[in-house]
Amino acid sequence: MNFQNHSIRPLQKMFSEVPGRYDLMNRILTFRMDEAWRKKAARRCMEDNPSHVLDICTGTGDLACHLARYNHSGAKITALDFSEPMLAEAKKKLIRKKLTGVEFILADVGELPFQTETIDAISIGFGFRNLTFKNIKSEIYLSEIYRVLKPGGKLIIVESSQPKNKTIRKLYHLYLLIFVKFFGGYLSGNKKAYHYLSYSATHFYTPEELNSLLKDRKFKSIITNNLFFGASALTMAVK
Numbered sequence: 001m002n003f004q005n006h007s008i009r010p011l012q013k014m015f016s017e018v019p020g021r022y023d024l025m026n027r028i029l030t031f032r033m034d035e036a037w038r039k040k041a042a043r044r045c046m047e048d049n050p051s052h053v054l055d056i057c058t059g060t061g062d063l064a065c066h067l068a069r070y071n072h073s074g075a076k077i078t079a080l081d082f083s084e085p086m087l088a089e090a091k092k093k094l095i096r097k098k099l100t101g102v103e104f105i106l107a108d109v110g111e112l113p114f115q116t117e118t119i120d121a122i123s124i125g126f127g128f129r130n131l132t133f134k135n136i137k138s139e140i141y142l143s144e145i146y147r148v149l150k151p152g153g154k155l156i157i158v159e160s161s162q163p164k165n166k167t168i169r170k171l172y173h174l175y176l177l178i179f180v181k182f183f184g185g186y187l188s189g190n191k192k193a194y195h196y197l198s199y200s201a202t203h204f205y206t207p208e209e210l211n212s213l214l215k216d217r218k219f220k221s222i223i224t225n226n227l228f229f230g231a232s233a234l235t236m237a238v239k
């Protein structure tokens with residue numbers, strides 16, 4: 001796959017091929033830390049008693065499950081993805097976990113089916129890289145996210161990042177090459193998807209670059225919490 005300036009179709013096809021082993025691979029590749037990171041993001045989304053929270057790129061719905069668990073204010077929760085197989089997994093998971101109150105929508109982040117300034121918080125778990133890494137629709141995605149957020153609304157991103165320490169960063173890139181690309185590709189049975197994950201995570205933004213990307217799109221009060229030596233990060237930004 002050519003990762004340069006990819007458009008929507010290869011990504012949509014790629015994600016529609018991975019749901020079966022997607023969760024298992026996440027747990028293995030993050031040494032089970034991914035769920036704790038999503039919980040943190042969900043708590044942040046829910047802390048100001050929102051009335052409508054949107055989880056974009058919801059995938060198999062792990063973050064949406066945490067939103068449902070922390071929903072003490074009776075907020076409306078919408079989980080959105082453009083891959084039907086991913087959404088099907090998410091719906092099954094909510095039922096399996098006996099969680100309710102999440103509405104699922106099949107849609108592209110480039111055309112969010114919501115009125116302007118109607119959403120209190122948007123969460124995105126490990127999908128921001130897909131939207132912005134060498135993606136020709138990156139600008140459209142960011143402006144749609146900004147458009148639907150209420151003034152003062154929050155964008156909460158959990159995403160891979162770049163460790164500041166050079167040695168740790170080198171080790172992390174080695175891990176992405178050996179463990180994620182080769183081992184992940186082999187174990188998942190989907191070489192393309194894990195090649196993409198390894199390549200995009202290796203070349204993704206540093207926290208500083210992500211902050212300035214968000215600042216350029218008019219987001220303010222940007223806070224980054226590094227996770228596991230900066231291999232991932234929880235980033236919060238306000239409209």
Ligand SMILES: C[S@@+](CC[C@H](N)C(=O)[O-])C[C@H]1O[C@@H](n2cnc3c(N)ncnc32)[C@H](O)[C@@H]1O
Nearest residue numbers: 015057058059081082083086108109125126127
């Ligand atoms: C890496 S998965 C992340 C899934 C989940 N949020 C998690 O925490 O594991 C990225 C998801 O984003 C979805 N996605 C990527 N680009 C999208 C777009 N433009 N619109 C809607 N969904 C998109 C994919 O279908 C996939 O399910």
